[in-house]
Amino acid sequence: MKLQQLRYIWEVAHHDLNVSATAQSLFTSQPGISKQIRLLEDELGVEIFSRSGKHLTHVTPAGAAILEAAGEVLRKVEGIKHVAQEFADDSKGSLSIATTHTQARYALPPVIAAFIQRYPDVSLHMNQGTPMQIAEMASEGAVDFAIATEAMELFSNLIMLPCYRWNRCILVPKDHPLTQVSRLSLEDVAAHPIVTYVFGFTGRSRLDEAFSAAALTPKVVFTAADADVIKTYVRLGLGIGIVARMAHDEDAEPDLVALDATHLFAPSVTHIGCRRGTFLRGFMYRFIEDFAPHLTRDVVQQAFATKSRAELDTLFDSVELPVY
16 A cells, blocks of 8 residues: 555545546546556455446445545645654745635735745645535645634534634615614614625524524525625615625725624624644744734644533633624
């Protein structure tokens, strides 16, 4: 069994069983990958992939277990490389992040700009996706950090570090009748068509919980994953927008008015998640602290030393998170 063979089966499984696409991504030949997979299967005495002619059709039950073990091996190998790199030169390396549009567009730019200036020899990679995709990438070790509000609690192997609290605003055009209401109620909001996030994005669950608790059924006429798209359709008169407060810039968007909604919805917490057991390099600790100053190296190490989600939550029970 060779490390290269484990890499091949892992990459094939994560390229939708497309050997040709895998070969392109690894800069090698398709026949070479197929041969090495066959040699591994022969050595192990089981099929990892089922086939129809020359095409791989699905992962076998044995293959699923082997792939899980292979992923652990590859992550440990990557961890060894990170340890060596840290001692060889702690200012060089790479950092990969998965996050949502809202975080990438509104929360991360100053952090990333400062990080790149401080670590010009660290290659920074950002992946965007749904909260579930983001959490899966971190859980599988495909990225170093996941930054999101939703979904990460579903993965028990992620250390979730709370970064900040945030809430929402109601976005309307300047001449909208809601601008004349001194203090909005959920009934006021539910009386209008609503444009907001797709379920599973940017704390959307908090909206649904609030309306449900008040026995109201909001008329959500349009959803999107991108706050800028939501604002476009608010401008078109499709409905009132419900977005993260940080997603509105009064100076850049003078045609829209942000109405306070902090009393209508429970606040949400954005977390930075990392796979348990990950070796964190010096610049990774610095990135976390730049994003959330209360997450110092000492605090992060304490978090990684916890044994359960309950113990981790207890660690942050008394921490007063910043509010945005």
